[in-house]
Amino acid sequence: MATVHPPVSDWQNDFDHTDPVYAADPFPIWDELRAQCPIAHTDRYGGAWLPVTHDTVAAIAHDTDRFTSQSILVTEGRPLAPAPVGIAPPISSDPPFHHGARRVILPAFAPQAIAPLEPFTRAYCHELLDAVEGKDVIDGAADYAQHIPTRVIAKMLGFPPEDADTFRMFVHDGLERVDLPVEERITNFAKLDQYIGVQIDDHVANPRDDLTTYLLEAEMDGHRLERDHVGGTVVLLLLAGIDTTWSAIGASLWHLAQNPADLQRLHDEPEVWPFAIEELLRAYAPVTMARLVKEDMDYEGCPMKANDWVLLPFPAANRDPSEFDRPDEVILDRAVNRHSAFGLGIHRCAGSNLARMELRVALEVFVERVPAFNLADPAAVRWSGGQVRGPRELPLAAHW
């Protein structure tokens, strides 16, 4: 049973980012809040704040002194693992521990490490479309987007690709069902922890050339990582890239399905692609992160208490007219685009180069194979709620 969340009527003083209205269309809510009070509050979740301007989101993301990353998902409870390591390092870690934990994983996600994965990703995207080729209606989320990051990260970690449904269940339970009571979340996490434990044991017994073995052999400050550290980082690497990238791919297809001129431009002007990818990431950034307030303080006139949540809605920052010209328009070749779809500061998404490659390849293959498409039934599109927003059902009328 989920915790009962009454519908929101006052977004400034009683917001709820899991409200279905927010999931379906948060943009007018952010516009309204920006005009009123740029940091909204709610007593829900034990107290939470929601800044909606680019500058405030950026300032808090950079302020690791007063805000901790010990938990980055707003839930009814408070973190299960203590600072500075947290449950899934380095995303849940604070400085100075964070620095070393992040250094461990960065080489595996640098551009030069990601480029070799592109042919595999491209071939897999083609495989997904081969399976539905010729159908009048295909689901851009369920038939396509959801599979791509899942398959690629399973390959990187050396996990069984046939467990993809299990990975998506972990993502759903862990990242989307933030409204569950704490006891139920602990039970769900235990299942994930157990699964990861089995995979790690297998890699200890049979080391191989993949990211899990790399982590088992990696050193930080001259020592191998603690087993819990390896497990937490594997949880992060497995889960963080799945529904996020799936959301970015799906939201981009949703946009192109309704904007044939943009789709045509991608066909006609291949040089627009690199800009278009960033513009789609800006306009439909899927991820909102969170922090916890370390100590009671007045922050820009807000009486923040220790252990209050602070949401960092990067998608709202990306629509702030003080940072972006005509923010609500998708301008495929936007030349000034300092978007924060991958966050800002020391917790910049470590997998951003992987996500960007997957998004680009997924869209390139899709528009190549399905040169024209539109929404088959706009009312059937369903968006996920919470801190990762993207289409989960996206029926597209495909013109092969």
Add this chain to the structure above:
Amino acid sequence: MRITVDADKCQGHNRCSQLAPDLFDIDELGYASARHEGRVPAGQEANAELAVANCPEYAISIVEET
């Protein structure tokens, strides 16, 4: 034209190296530094300006030559 990358601000977004691959080196962790000691070769000025205009951390600057 010269450019600089503020190493304290760069978080490895890699937007600069995508837009101006000839102007930046990316280290093994993904962080950027200006190539050619920051000198922008003739004809690359527009790419340098794009890199500045797309860095989410405001880490890249164009330095006025004296």
